[in-house]
Amino acid sequence: MTKRSxxxxxxxxxxxxxxxxxxxxxxxxKLIPNSWKKWLLALFxxxxxxxxxxxxxxxxxxxGKRWSLPxxxxxxxxxxxxGKKLSLDNFDTELRMLNYRNxxxxxxxxxxxxxxxxxKIYTRQFSFWDGSExxxxxxxxxxxxxxxxxxxxxxxxxxxxxxxxxxFIGGIYxxxxxxxxxxxxxxxxxxxxxxxxxxxxxxxxxxxxVDPLSxxxxxxxxxxAGRTVQGGSTLTQQLVKNFFLNNKRTLWRKINEALMSIILxxxxxxxxxxxxxxxxxxxxxxxxxAIHGFGLGSQFYFDKSVKELxxxxxxxxxxxxxxxHYYNPYKQxxxxxxxxxxxxxxxxxxxxxxxxxANYSKQxxxxxxxxxSSGITRYPAFMDLVKRQxxxxxxxxxxxxxxxxxxxxxxxxxxSNAESIMSSQLTKLQSRVPKxxxxxxxxxxxxxxxxxLLALVGDKNTGYAGFxxxxxxxxxxxxxxxxxxxxxxxxxxxxxxxxxxxxxxxxITLQAKNGNTWTPKNYDNKSHGMIPFYEGLSHSYNxxxxxxxxxxxxxxxxxTLKKLGVKDEINPYPSLMLGSISLSxxxxxxxxxxxxxxxxxxxxxAIREVLTSTQEPLQRFPIQVEQTIPTASIKLLQSxxxxxxNSGTGHSVSKWVTSSVQLAGKTGTTNDLRDSWFxxxxxxxxxxxxxxxxxxxxxxxxxxxxxxxxxxxLMQSLETTTLENIDDEEIEYLDIDPNxxxxxxxxxxxxxxLAFIKGSGPQNSSSCDNTTVIDRSVNWFKRIFD
Amino acid sequence: xxxxxxxxxxxxxxxxxxCSLNQKKNESLDPLSHKNQEDYNVIAPDSxxxxxxxxxxxxxxxxxxxxxxxxxxxxLERALRIEPRNAVLWHxxxxxxxxxxxxxKAIGMAAKSNSLVKSNKNLMADNWRIIAHxxxxxxxxxxxxxxxxxxxxxxx
Numbered sequence: 045m046t047k048r049s050x051x052x053x054x055x056x057x058x059x060x061x062x063x064x065x066x067x068x069x070x071x072x073x074k075l076i077p078n079s080w081k082k083w084l085l086a087l088f089x090x091x092x093x094x095x096x097x098x099x100x101x102x103x104x105x106x107x108g109k110r111w112s113l114p115x116x117x118x119x120x121x122x123x124x125x126x127g128k129k130l131s132l133d134n135f136d137t138e139l140r141m142l143n144y145r146n147x148x149x150x151x152x153x154x155x156x157x158x159x160x161x162x163x164k165i166y167t168r169q170f171s172f173w174d175g176s177e178x179x180x181x182x183x184x185x186x187x188x189x190x191x192x193x194x195x196x197x198x199x200x201x202x203x204x205x206x207x208x209x210x211x212f213i214g215g216i217y218x219x220x221x222x223x224x225x226x227x228x229x230x231x232x233x234x235x236x237x238x239x240x241x242x243x244x245x246x247x248x249x250x251x252x253x254v255d256p257l258s259x260x261x262x263x264x265x266x267x268x269a270g271r272t273v274q275g276g277s278t279l280t281q282q283l284v285k286n287f288f289l290n291n292k293r294t295l296w297r298k299i300n301e302a303l304m305s306i307i308l309x310x311x312x313x314x315x316x317x318x319x320x321x322x323x324x325x326x327x328x329x330x331x332x333x334a335i336h337g338f339g340l341g342s343q344f345y346f347d348k349s350v351k352e353l354x355x356x357x358x359x360x361x362x363x364x365x366x367x368x369h370y371y372n373p374y375k376q377x378x379x380x381x382x383x384x385x386x387x388x389x390x391x392x393x394x395x396x397x398x399x400x401x402a403n404y405s406k407q408x409x410x411x412x413x414x415x416x417s418s419g420i421t422r423y424p425a426f427m428d429l430v431k432r433q434x435x436x437x438x439x440x441x442x443x444x445x446x447x448x449x450x451x452x453x454x455x456x457x458x459x460s461n462a463e464s465i466m467s468s469q470l471t472k473l474q475s476r477v478p479k480x481x482x483x484x485x486x487x488x489x490x491x492x493x494x495x496x497l498l499a500l501v502g503d504k505n506t507g508y509a510g511f512x513x514x515x516x517x518x519x520x521x522x523x524x525x526x527x528x529x530x531x532x533x534x535x536x537x538x539x540x541x542x543x544x545x546x547x548x549x550x551x552i553t554l555q556a557k558n559g560n561t562w563t564p565k566n567y568d569n570k571s572h573g574m575i576p577f578y579e580g581l582s583h584s585y586n587x588x589x590x591x592x593x594x595x596x597x598x599x600x601x602x603x604t605l606k607k608l609g610v611k612d613e614i615n616p617y618p619s620l621m622l623g624s625i626s627l628s629x630x631x632x633x634x635x636x637x638x639x640x641x642x643x644x645x646x647x648x649x650a651i652r653e654v655l656t657s658t659q660e661p662l663q664r665f666p667i668q669v670e671q672t673i674p675t676a677s678i679k680l681l682q683s684x685x686x687x688x689x690n691s692g693t694g695h696s697v698s699k700w701v702t703s704s705v706q707l708a709g710k711t712g713t714t715n716d717l718r719d720s721w722f723x724x725x726x727x728x729x730x731x732x733x734x735x736x737x738x739x740x741x742x743x744x745x746x747x748x749x750x751x752x753x754x755x756x757x758l759m760q761s762l763e764t765t766t767l768e769n770i771d772d773e774e775i776e777y778l779d780i781d782p783n784x785x786x787x788x789x790x791x792x793x794x795x796x797x798l799a800f801i802k803g804s805g806p807q808n809s810s811s812c813d814n815t816t817v818i819d820r821s822v823n824w825f826k827r828i829f830d
Numbered sequence: 831x832x833x834x835x836x837x838x839x840x841x842x843x844x845x846x847x848x849c850s851l852n853q854k855k856n857e858s859l860d861p862l863s864h865k866n867q868e869d870y871n872v873i874a875p876d877s878x879x880x881x882x883x884x885x886x887x888x889x890x891x892x893x894x895x896x897x898x899x900x901x902x903x904x905x906l907e908r909a910l911r912i913e914p915r916n917a918v919l920w921h922x923x924x925x926x927x928x929x930x931x932x933x934x935k936a937i938g939m940a941a942k943s944n945s946l947v948k949s950n951k952n953l954m955a956d957n958w959r960i961i962a963h964x965x966x967x968x969x970x971x972x973x974x975x976x977x978x979x980x981x982x983x984x985x986x
Contacts, residue, residue: 123912125882174889174904204885205912493914494907642945644938653904664900667907667923669938675945728914772948 095303102307105288110320111224111336113447113657114217117430118210119454120496120652121172124184125205128191129763132161134457135186139165141211141456143347143413153179153352161186164197169349170209171659173451173652177207189763211456214427216434218444221332225339226447226657227350229319236338236350236358237318238396243362243387245279249314253280253305280305283321327361328368335368345373347413355397356405359387360412373410381410424509425486425502426454429630429650432515437654437663447657452650453496455489458729461761462487462499463506466733469754470504473735477743485735485751486513488633489758492730494667495637495646500630511738514629519719519736521632522623523584523693523747524712525605527639527681529593529621530581532604534677536596543578543684543798544785544806549588554618564590564622567713567746576785578684578798582692584711586622593621607672609634609645623714632723633732639681640708640725643673676774676801682708683777683799686767689724691782691796693748700756706767707759711747718742720750727765731758769797776802781810788812873953875918883909883916890922899930917946921953924960933964940964955984 122138124130139156147155150166157164162185169179182203185193194203215223229237241248247255255278262276277285284304289297308317326334327341335344338361342350346357353361363383364371373380385406392402430452434443442448466485474483489499502512511517533541541547549572553563564586566572571587572579580588593601598616605614605625614625627635630648638645646669654663685708688694693711701707709724720735720743733751737743743750769777780796781788785806788795792812798805875884890905903926910919924939940957947954958981965974 123882123908125880125912127880127882128912174893174901174908205882491911491914494911496911642942644942644945652907661900664904666903667910668935669942670934671938671941671945770948773954 095307098300098303099307101288102304103311106308106312106320110287111222111226111323112218112220112445113226114215114223115434115443115446115448115450116212116225117214117216117427117450117452119213119452119456121170121177121207121210123205123207124191124194125203126191126194129189129765130186130191131189131763132186134763135163137457137460138208141460142208150181152348152354154348167206168209171655172207173655173661173664177209182206210451213423213452213454213456215333216431216443217333220334222334222336223340224323224336225343226323227319227337227339229315229322231349231351232322232338233351233353233358235355235396236353236361239358239362239387239391240318240322240365241279242390242394242396244282244365248279248318251278251280251309253307253309254278254302277301278305279321280308280317283317283324284308286324286326287320325365326368327364328372345412355401356384356388356408357411359391359405360384360410363387373412377410384410422507423454423459423500424507425512425514426452426459426497426500426650428502428509428512429497429500429515433650433665434654448662449655449657449659450651451653451655453491453498453652454500454650455498458489458762459499459501462489462501462731462758465757465761466501466754467504467506469757470735473745473750477745478741481737481741481743483735483743484513484738485733485754486517486629487754487758488514488629488732489762490633490637490648490730492637492640492725492728495641495648496652497648497650498729500650513734516628517734517738518626518628518631519734520623520714521625521627522712522714522719522721523586524632524636524710524721524723525621525623525625526581526584526589527685527710528605528608528635529589529596529601530577530684531608531639531673531677531681532600533577533592533596534680535604535673536600539596540804541577542800542804543576543680544780545577546574547577547580547588548591549573549575549580549585550591552587552591552594554590554594562618564619576782578687578796579692581684581710582687582690584688584693590618590621594618604673605635607645608638609672623712629732629734632721632734633730636723636725636730636732638672639678639685640730641669642675643671643678644669645672646670679775680799680801682767683769683797685710685724686769687796687798694722694724694752696748696752697756697759700753700760704766705759705764706769708767709755711752713746713748716742717744717746720745721747722751722755724755724759725767726759726762727767729759729762729764731755733758769799774802775799776805778805780806781812784810786810873918873921873950873956875916876950879916879918880913883913883919886912887922894926899926902926915946917943917948917950917953920946921957921960924957928960928964931967933967936964937961951984955981958984 144154144156144165147157150157150164153166153168155166162183164181164183166181167177167179170177181197183193183195183197184191194206195201196203217223247258255276258278259276281301284301285291288304289301323337323339325338326336328335328344330344335341338350341361342348342353342357345361346353360373360380363380363386366383370376371380371383388402388405391397392399430450434450466487470483470485477483483504485501485504487499487501488497490497500514502514503510533539549566551563551571553561555561566586567584572585575585575588580592598618598620601621602614602616610625610627610631614620617624634648637648646667649665651665653661653665656662686706688711689697689707689709694709697707697709705726707724707726709722712719712721712723718736718740721733723732725731733754735743735745735750735754771777777797777799779788780786780798781792782794782796787806787809789809790812792810875887886905886909890902893905894902906919906923906926910916910923913919920939920943924936924943927936927939940960944954944957958977962974962977962981965977
């Protein structure tokens, strides 16, 4: 076998390669048409194939679900009925938030007139889970912050119950942030329909997707002007461009646009095409949110449904199609008005409207709403919670594409009050803390019975969607845990504590297994001797609480906390009784909810119902209650917690709230004054406030000096109800002389009303005399020897 | 499934009515009372109940009679938002849950109703009966018996 040289091998390889290339070229030449007919045929085949491909795209995308619709989230609707407690101020606020416009003569949905205590309101139609609320003209009369009359003005009939449309509080958007409210062609006023055709495509009902004459006319006009002054696209082409293509000005895109327009016209009726156009058209921007379609456009700019638009509003919407940014009515009102008036003239010229109507409408203001109820979330902390609760039932893509309508429990008036009170109070407090400390705060407000979440604030900058302290800031709760210790004692069947049972507040030292000792001290560093049970809680005495907790056992305290709703693992250390446990404000509210609702544990709910995009009921999040604590024991605890506010660490609440409204609560302060808490409730509302610093620095604030003023002012702002102290089958409320803890039936000056299990209260009456001096002296001596 | 619920409901209503013979017949807005109007005296809303709540109860009853229990429940919840301390509304909710076979929820609602009752012994007794039935369905025989005894004591 002879060996070839490497040079020869390379030469042969090159020759073989060249031969192969030549063969391929010959084969290709055979394929290339050698006459113009064959060229034409080849082009035709390519064209047909490409058209088939476009046909597939058009049918596939246009026949199915055309748009990804974001979920729309609404606040609670305001219920109106005779007897409802509602101040005129709050009602005005609600109407303002809903963008109802004050009008001399309310003749359109979304308008109202106020004369003294009487409102005439033309309400908006809205679909709810349990049925539709029709648009109608009603009259509501107020007296002493209560509704005293609701009538239908059409027939003067009484209305037992009515609700306003709910406020839109945000959306859950797809990544492109397109938002729209789908409308049917039958919803669209004829005037809007004909104006659109007139301005954008006069021959829409004659052409087959493309109008060659119009293109030529536009071409001529543009050539004459030397720039683009006129578009030759039909409505169908515009729809195709927006729906399937992009805005690139290329010949290839124009060819695709024309082909797809013809295909669209071949497969679909004109009414389908114009309806799609009306839903697709881009009409503006709000931050990242893109406003598409006349349905959302009319709501966004005028807070009306498309059915309710009037002439100048229709003209403005159509005027904006040419350039939503260029003719932005907020940023370029003059430019927008000029174009609107141009459209009105065009309408008059084409006899769609009379000259008089055009002239009258041209005098009108643009009429766009001043503030947007629709838009980027104003309540990021609450929306964060809504999304978290929704994720347990829906996947992310459905939330962003199915157009779900989410009805939440948010009360926008309470939310607004909570935000403004927290902000103003935090500004005041900031001036009192060291300069190195930046205060933060969180607020949770719920309905004390139904566990519906009414307001949630997670940052002092209330519109900032950052760290949600209300849900995620787990902080030591301090003395907020003490009600659980006292409740554990009240639940203890062996000890039979009543609210007046004497307990010791003497100093106590506990020794751990490793020999370490712990000696908790009272905040005032003093011991108070023998004190009545309720006073240990109302004055938040650490020594008395630890003694009581050790007496009933740590396991009982842990078990009580679990029954109240703590979900996390709890370590049964003695320091637990002074609040070493860490909870978020939301979790704290769940615990206090069980106390406020009479021993019934309920998960806090932010969502009531979910409807589909076509208003079909989809899912309800019903109220849930589970009794975990006997009602009688909870009523005793509530009674002791009322004393926190009447005479204990929370007594400064009286600076803001009148004593006629009975409230119950508890202050909470943690080691080195790092966290300031207040949690409490009325007969209707529960609120938890936390104030502190993110870096856990000492703020120098106690529960009473930091969180309490926010809580008290919030309670003052609520249309709340008193806690009722009414005897029932098991419980009786007795007047007690606090000096000697005997029955105060002689009308002694000092008095506390306390709850007792029937028959367990003091039997003897106070004589209102020297017992005060004697008892206090005994305690004074005891303190010295402690 | 609906058939089973219906049979269960009839059984419950007959049982309750047999225990309630000493109750005065009165007009009720109980959303479920239409199921067995002739032989069952149900609890009516008290005089404190407002017109708004009454109108919702009428609607709820209409929804329940046309088989739309979910809507009826939603209307009852709306009524509860207006009068959260109305023990009769919680009682109706408890019955609704019992009817749906949601026994634990029925127990919670009935107990809630009892926690809000001021003096209506018939209402308390009916709540205890609901608890007795729900516990029985859950297989908690002792709890069921205790609840039944509580009901019996109240109307002795």
